[in-house]
Amino acid sequence: MSKSLVNRAWLVSLLAVVLLVFVAACSPAEPVANVESPSKKVAIFEGGDVTLGELQEFAQQSGAGELSPESPQYEAIVAQLMPQLVEIEIAEAYAQEQGITVSEGEVNEEIEVLKDQIAQQAQAQGQEVDREEAFEGALQQAGLTESQLRQQLREQLPVQEVQERVTGGAGPSQEEVERFYEENKAAQFTSPETRCARHILFNKDQREQAEEVKGRLQDGGDFAQLAQEFSQDPGSAENGGDLGCLGRGETVPDFEEAVFGAEQGEIVGPVETEFGYHLIEVTDIREETAQPLSEVEAQIRDQLTTEAQTEEFTAWLQRQKEQRNVKYLPGYKPPA
Numbered sequence: 391m392s393k394s395l396v397n398r399a400w401l402v403s404l405l406a407v408v409l410l411v412f413v414a415a416c417s418p419a420e421p422v423a424n425v426e427s428p429s430k431k432v433a434i435f436e437g438g439d440v441t442l443g444e445l446q447e448f449a450q451q452s453g454a455g456e457l458s459p460e461s462p463q464y465e466a467i468v469a470q471l472m473p474q475l476v477e478i479e480i481a482e483a484y485a486q487e488q489g490i491t492v493s494e495g496e497v498n499e500e501i502e503v504l505k506d507q508i509a510q511q512a513q514a515q516g517q518e519v520d521r522e523e524a525f526e527g528a529l530q531q532a533g534l535t536e537s538q539l540r541q542q543l544r545e546q547l548p549v550q551e552v553q554e555r556v557t558g559g560a561g562p563s564q565e566e567v568e569r570f571y572e573e574n575k576a577a578q579f580t581s582p583e584t585r586c587a588r589h590i591l592f593n594k595d596q597r598e599q600a601e602e603v604k605g606r607l608q609d610g611g612d613f614a615q616l617a618q619e620f621s622q623d624p625g626s627a628e629n630g631g632d633l634g635c636l637g638r639g640e641t642v643p644d645f646e647e648a649v650f651g652a653e654q655g656e657i658v659g660p661v662e663t664e665f666g667y668h669l670i671e672v673t674d675i676r677e678e679t680a681q682p683l684s685e686v687e688a689q690i691r692d693q694l695t696t697e698a699q700t701e702e703f704t705a706w707l708q709r710q711k712e713q714r715n716v717k718y719l720p721g722y723k724p725p726a
Contacts, residue, residue, distance in 0.1 A: 433472065571683050581681075585675055636649060
């Protein structure tokens with residue numbers, strides 16, 4: 391599993407995703423001309439080190455595939471992965487120094503959460519499998535056994551505990567939550583205006599018939615019945631011409647202009663578009679509405695807390711790297 395240093399909820403979600411897509415993400419192994427010892431140290435620091443074998447394993451777990459010096463992407467992959475791996479190893483070293491361990495009960499809890507996550511994703515993809523079947527299938531697809539997964543969790547959960555200890559107090563003030571809400575209300579917390587509409591579509595050579603049907607509607611004709619009888623749109627004709635509720639940008643420009651320019655209950659048209667002529671009735675107008683802060687405050691606070699904790703943990707790791715005097719083998723030092 392990816393060992394990215396993140397909050398617990400994100401870790402669980404990532405594990406579930408990686409289990410589902412691991413095989414597709416990994417590229418085939420390339421032949422290696424000169425096989426080096428996996429025990430070779432490619433980075434050292436006070437309290438620990440990083441071996442070539444750990445780097446190769448991390449590359450596979452991260453979806454980069456088998457590391458080969460002959461690959462044109464080799465240097466770029468190493469430069470990308472080494473800083474992450476060094477930070478993980480430092481966090482693991484810190485956990486050992488502080489006596490931070492994980493119980494089997496905590497591992498079991500994470501396994502149960504993973505099963506729920508994977509089952510939900512399988513259901514969202516239309517797979518008719520139960521919780522255990524989804525989990526077993528994901529493990530097989532990833533080429534993992536449950537024992538291997540459990541071992542990876544035993545390694546990762548202490549790192550997660552380190553992050554929680556280091557950043558436990560980080561979080562936004564009420565003022566910061568309110569400011570975020572005001573700055574992002576329009577983009578994130580506002581539902582735009584929508585118009586619910588139905589139409590009767592006529593072919594491009596049927597304008598006169600469109601005018602005739604419009605007259606019948608204005609005389610009290612039943613829109614749904616006339617749509618079923620005359621509309622050339624098979625997708626909506628059976629439903630009386632109902633198109634549901636539409637937002638801006640969801641239809642062709644001329645149709646949108648007519649819909650958003652009409653009053654509720656007004657019959658407009660014939661409106662010409664690339665599809666033919668439309669008679670349109672707006673059945674409901676739903677004005678733009680903003681969610682109040684009270685409804686989204688918890689969501690905002692969680693987001694800002696995660697950002698604050700990530701920033702604080704990143705700073706802590708940087709200090710740790712400086713204090714522990716990290717040194718890299720030539721060819722493995724990431725660019726400054």
